[in-house]
Amino acid sequence: MTVVEIRIELKKGVADPEGSNTRKTVESLGFKGVNSVKTVKVFEMDIDAPADRAKEMGEEMCRKLLANPVIQNYKVTVR
Secondary structure, three states: OEEEEEEEEEOOOOOOHHHHHHHHHHHHOOOOOOOOOOOEEEEEEEEOOOHHHHHHHHHHHHHHHHOOOOOEEEEEEEO
16 A cells, blocks of 8 residues: 655646635734745545555546646655
């Protein structure tokens, strides 16, 4: 069993309304000094495959389903 972590985030310059709204709300609750908030999706998968194959599978999942390559970057890490 191999644990694969997939991290998906917006590319630089792409608007992140959820992050912006979270920053505003955090500030309205009295937390000062928060300059930016960025949303990130993280998927942790247990894959029944050797590490190299599990990483390939994670990258293929990103290309086919999990990430939008036009606006998102992704990183697949084997743990």
